[in-house]
Amino acid sequence: MSVTAGFGGRRGDDDERLPPGQYRVDDFPVLTAGPTPLVETDSWALTVRDDQVERTWSWDEFTALEVESVTTDIHCVTHWSKFDTQWAGVSVATLLDEAGVRDDAPYAQVYCYGGYTTNLPVEDLVDRVALVAHTFDGDPLEVEHGGPARLLVPHLYLWKSAKWIRGIRLVDHDQPGFWESAGYHNHGDPWLEQRYAGD
Amino acid sequence: MLRWRQATVTQRIAETDSATTLVLDVPGWTTHRAGQHVDLRLTAPDGYQATRSYSVASAPARPLAITVQRVDDGEVSPFLADVARPGTAVEVRGPVGGWFVWEPNTTDRVVLLAGGSGIVPLASMLRHRRRLGDPTPFHLVYSARTPDRILYRDELAATTEGEHVVITLTGDDIPPDWDGETGRVDAQTLRRHLPAPSGGLTYVCGPTAFVEAAAASLAVLGYGPTTIRTERFG
Ligand SMILES: Cc1cc2nc3c(=O)[nH]c(=O)nc-3n(C[C@H](O)[C@H](O)[C@H](O)COP(=O)(O)OP(=O)(O)OC[C@H]3O[C@@H](n4cnc5c(N)ncnc54)[C@H](O)[C@@H]3O)c2cc1C
Numbered sequence: 399m400s401v402t403a404g405f406g407g408r409r410g411d412d413d414e415r416l417p418p419g420q421y422r423v424d425d426f427p428v429l430t431a432g433p434t435p436l437v438e439t440d441s442w443a444l445t446v447r448d449d450q451v452e453r454t455w456s457w458d459e460f461t462a463l464e465v466e467s468v469t470t471d472i473h474c475v476t477h478w479s480k481f482d483t484q485w486a487g488v489s490v491a492t493l494l495d496e497a498g499v500r501d502d503a504p505y506a507q508v509y510c511y512g513g514y515t516t517n518l519p520v521e522d523l524v525d526r527v528a529l530v531a532h533t534f535d536g537d538p539l540e541v542e543h544g545g546p547a548r549l550l551v552p553h554l555y556l557w558k559s560a561k562w563i564r565g566i567r568l569v570d571h572d573q574p575g576f577w578e579s580a581g582y583h584n585h586g587d588p589w590l591e592q593r594y595a596g597d
Numbered sequence: 598m599l600r601w602r603q604a605t606v607t608q609r610i611a612e613t614d615s616a617t618t619l620v621l622d623v624p625g626w627t628t629h630r631a632g633q634h635v636d637l638r639l640t641a642p643d644g645y646q647a648t649r650s651y652s653v654a655s656a657p658a659r660p661l662a663i664t665v666q667r668v669d670d671g672e673v674s675p676f677l678a679d680v681a682r683p684g685t686a687v688e689v690r691g692p693v694g695g696w697f698v699w700e701p702n703t704t705d706r707v708v709l710l711a712g713g714s715g716i717v718p719l720a721s722m723l724r725h726r727r728r729l730g731d732p733t734p735f736h737l738v739y740s741a742r743t744p745d746r747i748l749y750r751d752e753l754a755a756t757t758e759g760e761h762v763v764i765t766l767t768g769d770d771i772p773p774d775w776d777g778e779t780g781r782v783d784a785q786t787l788r789r790h791l792p793a794p795s796g797g798l799t800y801v802c803g804p805t806a807f808v809e810a811a812a813a814s815l816a817v818l819g820y821g822p823t824t825i826r827t828e829r830f831g
Binding site for chain 1: 599603636638639640641642645646647648649650672676680681685686687688693694695696697801805808809812813815816822823825826827829
């Protein structure tokens with residue numbers, strides 16, 4: 399560490415809520431690898447599967463499931479964090495339950511409209527808060543933030559909270575997703591500052 | 598593992614009233630690919646640190662340079678744009694990003710759409726092309742608010758064979774002698790200046806609103822989503 403002469407910095411008062419290397423924003427920046435895919439709710443579907451069973455919900459079926467609301471801080475690998483964001487959606491545990499997938503699969507692959515994929519251990523989806531969110535700040539989730547529905551796994555960097563989610567597949571072997579194959583960390587815990595492969 | 602490296606500013610180039618290029622000497626730095634960015638960290642005397650991402654402006658194999666547009670109420674960019682001088686010590690790590698990159702001989706044609714400081718990683722691609730004398734056709738459409746906000750203006754204007762560069766001004770006060778495009782990037786502007794959407798890759802970089810609008814316009818022209826790569830600056 400070397401001091402940068404002349405730099406004072408601007409300190410927030412919520413430092414203990416900021417993971418290392420993050421700063422607080424009040425707006426909601428957007429980070430996506432490609433153009434925003436437009437998915438109409440009447441052709442939208444969500445599929446949860448393993449190697450045995452498969453369950454698909456239409457938009458109406460999905461939004462009829464029990465709604466869970468969370469207020470949480472979110473952390474993007476590009477260094478911004480946003481506090482107290484309000485989301486509502488269906489918990490991933492509920493979806494896995496309803497689908498009747500096996501409960502011993504170690505990994506999940508998440509795939510999306512537009513082709514994006516990400517991977518994470520199933521325990522990050524069932525032991526922690528994880529939603530397929532359709533509502534942000536009380537309003538339908540906007541398309542640039544992943545609407546009609548996105549995954550929300552707030553305890554990991556936001557690239558794991560895949561936008562425009564189309565399905566979750568439980569598997570025995572971990573397989574890196576889009577950013578995980580492009581030099582980013584496989585797990586992405588902001589408190590351990592797991593930004594890039596090898597961190 | 599990407600570790601933090603000591604970096605020293607060796608040169609400061611005022612690009613415009615509000616943007617500055619900093620050339621950095623980074624012992625142990627290897628090189629980057631055109632389009633990648635670095636994370637840059639500043640440390641205050643009491644140990645407080647702030648980190649932001651900046652695209653690499655220079656061509657691969659050239660000294661590492663970034664161009665910082667001052668965000669008036671920002672924490673980091675005013676320091677980099679106005680205060681940093683030769684000798685200023687910062688830290689960098691990277692290069693980061695294996696997706697928003699252009700490599701010679703990988704595609705038939707390149708379309709670059711830049712909004713504001715989104716020109717920076719695209720300039721690295723153009724500089725790379727020129728340095729190598731690569732023949733891949735490049736089409737750049739660059740949107741800036743006012744003439745005094747245009748980065749690398751003379752350099753961009755000095756086109757070589759196979760390059761098409763169009764600058765469009767989006768601000769209210771268009772100078773009478775401006776002979777380029779005016780207005781925001783939309784499907785009409787792009788139709789006038791871009792080739793038909795067959796083959797090639799398109800890179801779009803800038804503020805979110807610009808990237809959304811530009812990508813939507815490309816879709817109207819029939820550019821396939823899988824051929825478009827985007828980078829949003831916030
Ligand atoms: C991958 C990547 C590459 C980037 N490359 C460059 C680059 O080459 N050159 C460059 O100048 N910047 C670049 N940026 C943006 C840069 O990381 C900072 O966000 C920017 O310099 C502002 O930081 P700050 O500390 O001055 O402002 P902050 O203190 O973070 O923000 C102050 C205020 O400005 C707003 N704000 C933040 N960023 C912007 C912005 N870009 N435009 C308008 N308002 C903003 C904030 O919401 C806030 O209200 C890049 C960002 C990313 C993610």
